[in-house]
Amino acid sequence: MRCCGAEAITSLVLAALSYKFVPPLYENKRLQAMLLAPLRELSVISQTDVRQKQLECALLILQNGGETLGPGWPTILQVIGDGANTQGEVIIRTAFQSMQLVVTDFLPLISPPCLSLCVEMAAKFGLQQSELNISLTAIGLLWNISDYFYQQRAKITSDIIKDEDPSLTSSDQLWMCLYSKFGELCVDPRPAVRKSAGQTLFSTIAAHGDLLQNITWKSLLWKVLFPLLDNVKSKLETAPSERERKGPEANILMHHSRDTAKKQWCETQVLIMAGVSRVFSIKKEHLEELDDFSRAWAFLLQYLERASLGHSAEVCLAALRSFQELVNGPAKEETNSQSASPQIVPQQSIQRDGSSSQPSVSQTMWNTAWKVWLNIGNKRTTPPMTIQAAATVDIPSQAFLCQLVLIFPKIFTHVQDHFVCDMFTDFSKGLSVLSQTLAVPIAGDTSPFLVPTNYESTLTPVQETVIDAYSCLCENVAHIKSSEKLYPKLISHLIKCSEYATRVPTFGAVEVKPPNSVKGLTTGYIASDMTEFSEKCMSLATEVYSKCCSLDSVVQEDTLKCIIQSLSTPLGAKYSCSSDSTWKLAVQCLLKCVRSGLSVPKVKASTSSTDLWLALSKALSDFLFPKVPANESQSLAEFREDEKLDCLVVEMIRKDILPFSSELPKNFIASVLQILNRGSIHSQSPNAPVSGKVRHLFTQKCFETLLQFSFVNDENKAASVSQVAVQTLLTRCVTIISDYNKDIHLKQNVPSQVNEVVSAIQTMTTLISSLQKLSQDSVDHSIWERIISLYPHLVSCIHSKSDSVLVELEKALSSYTVLLNTPAYARK
Structure with missing residues (x-):
């Protein structure tokens, strides 16, 4: 029927x-x-x-x-x-x-009034739960309808009857109806429908959003996009974290990243966050015209902040990528999220007031972005200080940290002259976040995948982005108002990072394994290798100091002293340093900083700052006379290369310190002369054979430098101090040779004794040869008397059985030829 x-x-x-x-x-x-x-x-x-x-x-x-x-x-x-x-x-x-x-x-x-009904009916098929394929096809129908709206926009605008909201234009009513239905489909229980609807929604806005009027844009933000963000977040919070054991999907093989409803909603949240941020980025010129755009900007940033502080690594990383999309703005070339090079505003586009010549949101909005970035950085990189907290802490991934640092340069260039709080405070907070990211360890199960692919570099992606951020700071700090106060803080921070090569930072109470201690996958956390990163920070600090060393704030803060004290660690370690490149770079940085610093009259005049001169003399002494000798396997060529660096230090003393001895503290000059005195003795490694490696060139440099500033009679009155050093040198030679003559008949030749006496005899030969080159009235008479009194001790060495001693003795006795003169009575 x-x-x-x-x-x-x-x-x-x-x-x-x-x-x-x-x-x-x-x-x-x-x-x-x-x-x-x-x-x-x-x-x-x-x-x-x-x-x-x-x-x-x-x-x-x-x-x-x-x-x-x-x-x-x-x-x-x-x-x-x-x-x-x-x-x-x-x-x-x-x-x-x-x-x-x-x-x-x-x-x-x-007819145009029926088009909205057509949209609603098509959306019904997208929302029905029986046929997934029909739902996906229905979303495609909505895309086709949007194309029709765009093509027939003139006809629709003229024909459609106004709906319930009279403040909207006719065509905008249809667009709002369409976007609202897309919003409903984006929270569908089925992941495939949500993904398709989300992609179609944001593609539609990107393609046809320019047709909307300002009031419609406002409705789109507050009635569709922002409620969609909240709805997705609510769904995520209530979604089960366990996989369903019953139903049609129970036996379907799924990837572990999508095998629960919560993980699937995480994917949806990632999609929606990226889409909304993309809308703000590519449609910024329209949105900036809204009267409440600053409120919308703040709402989205706060949402991204909460998402980045969540427990899902996928959502946290996506929130930062959305943040970066938001602050970067539209560009002709897409930003590669895996790249370690951040987009930095060119120097010529930064005005004196800190603003960019390109269109941007107001300064208040950039300050909001700066505060959000600081909050995210501080909360995600603050280390746990107790063992209980370390057991439950959610340590961020390296990808998250890399993305966090990538955002810094873009925001900093906009807020550098309009900081939220005090300029120095905000600048310090930014540096603190950057340094804290370096202390975060690497998860053991991901460490093999973070090994740099470039064999010429050992920097991790995080270290590369931090270096880029530091480079941005160094380039832009000069454009900051009252930047003079920031230079000591920046240099001090870079110097602290340069110490990571010898002192790897810790992450609170988290147990971290040393770098390169584990091969392959492992449990726990591993520290990053900081050697190359520290060296780059060392170079940056040196470069910045050389440009600003004359500033009053830099001199008053004893910045040079801090640099020297930091460099003393790798310089003192030298051959015991983990990497030869570290102490070799430290030498170059020390030379450059000392030359730059001593060229400033205020630095040389700061005789009251004894710590500076003590640190410098200690650094020079520890480097030139290391406690740990070179490895026995070191080749002669490598030894000579290291000796050249020693000679560069002596050359710096000769050109940049001793000529200004009258302007520098006397105790410091005395310690420098003592270093030259010690170096003027031919030294040899205790572990080397008699014919082993001796720093002949270094010894010669020390002698020439010492003699050059010892006997020239000038007005600087430093000659007396140097003559005392030469007298000490002669006394040391007499003691060594005399002790050798006493012991030569009592025991066999001991290599260490032979080495010592050979060095003493070589010293006398060099001294006599150098004195001959000076004018007659420039050498004190007492020094010649000391040299002549040493002649009998040299003659006594002829009883030595060591060939090396006899060879050097022959040279020394021959050098006394210039001292043999006809007696006075014979001349008469």
Whole structure:
């Protein structure tokens, strides 16, 4: 009976619609509505066979006379949409077939007021839960409808009747209806539907968003996009974290990153955050015209801040990428999120007031971004200080830290002259976050994948981005108002980072394994190798100091002393240093900083700062006379290269210190001369054989430097101090040679004794040779007397059985030829 009744109704409706009325039926709205009413009333019947007949009839109406429906379109669309509300798959397919036909063939024939109804009916098929493929196809239909809205925007604007909201334009009503339906689909229970709807939503906004007026943009933000963010967040918080053991998806093989509802909602949140941030980025010129854009900007930043502090590593990383998208703005070339080089505003685009010549949001909004960045950085990089806290702490991944640092240069260049709080405080906070990221250890199970692919570099991605951030600071700090106060802080921070090569930073109470101590996958956390990073920081600190060493704040803060004290560690370690490149670079940095610092009169005049001169003399002594000798396997060529560095230090003393001895503290000059005195003795490694490696060139340099500033009579009055040093040198030689002569008949030649006496004899030869080159009146008479008194001791060495001693003795005795003169009585 049901089938017969349904067949009768549908047949009568089809027959009535095909009849040739005069006037035509599409001109008689009342009659057409009366004929279609029975078809619409069948929707209240739940039986499948009746609904099937109804939808088949609707499909025939569209196929046979869809172009003449006219005012009957609302009824037909409602009949089709009612088919999406049923649970029968056959009925849904039949109804959707009609919906596809409407969108593909009849959109131009539908009056503008019915287009919003068409959008709603298409969205119903996207929201139905029975057929996934139909839902995905329905989203495609909505995309087609949006294209039609764009192409026919002029016609729609002129024809559509205003809806309930009179403040919106006609075409904007349709766009808001479309975007609202996309928003509903973005929180569908099915992940595939959410993903497709989200991608289509933001693609539609990117393609057609320029058509919207300002008031519609405001509605889009506060009625669609921001509620969508909150809805997704709520769904994520309530989603189960365990995989379902029952249902059709229980036996489906899924990747571990998507095997629970919570993980799937995390994916959706990532998509929506990225999409909204992208809208703010590419449509910024439209959004900036809104009267409440600053509130919208702050709302989105606060949402990203909360997301980045969550427990999902995927969401946290995506929040930072969205943050970066937000502050970078549109660009011709997309920013590669895996790149370690941040986008930095060119120097020529930074004005004196700190603003960029390119269009940007107001300074207040950039300050908001700065505060959000500081909050994220401080909360995610603060180390746990107790063992209990370390057991439960959520240590951020290296990808998260890399992304966090990438954001810094862009924000800093906009807020550098308009900091939120005190300039020095905000600058210090930024440096603190950067340094804290370096202390975060690497998870053991990811460490093999973080090994740099460039074999010429050992920097991790985080270290590379931090170096880029430091470079940005060094380049832009000069553009900051009152930047003079910031230079000591920046240099001090870089110097502290340069110490990581010898002292790897810790992360609170977290147990961290030393770098390079584990091969392959492991549990726990591993510290990063900081050697190359520290060396780059050392170079940056030296470069910055050489440019600002004359500033009053730099001199007053004893910046040079801090640099020297920091460099003393690798200089003192020298051959025991973990990397030869570290102490070799430290030598170059020391030379450059000392030359730059001593060229400033205020530094040389700071005689009251004894710590500076003590630190410098200690650094020179520890480097030139290391406690740990070189490795026995060191080649002669490597030894000579190291000796050249020693000679560079002596050359710096000769050119940059001793010529200004009258301006420097006397104790410091005395210690420097003592260093030259010690170096003037031919030294040799205790572990080396008699014919081993001796720093002949270094010894010669020390002698020449010592003699050059010892006997020249000038007004600086430093000659007396140097002459005392030479007298000490002669006394030392006498003691060594005399002790050797006493012991030579008592025991065999000991290599260490032989080495010592050979050095003493070589010293005398060099001293006599050097004194000959000076003018007659420039050498004190007492020194010649000391040299002559040493002659008998040298003659006594002829009893030595050591060939090396005899060879050097022959040279020394021959040098006394210049001292042999005819007696005075014979000359008379």
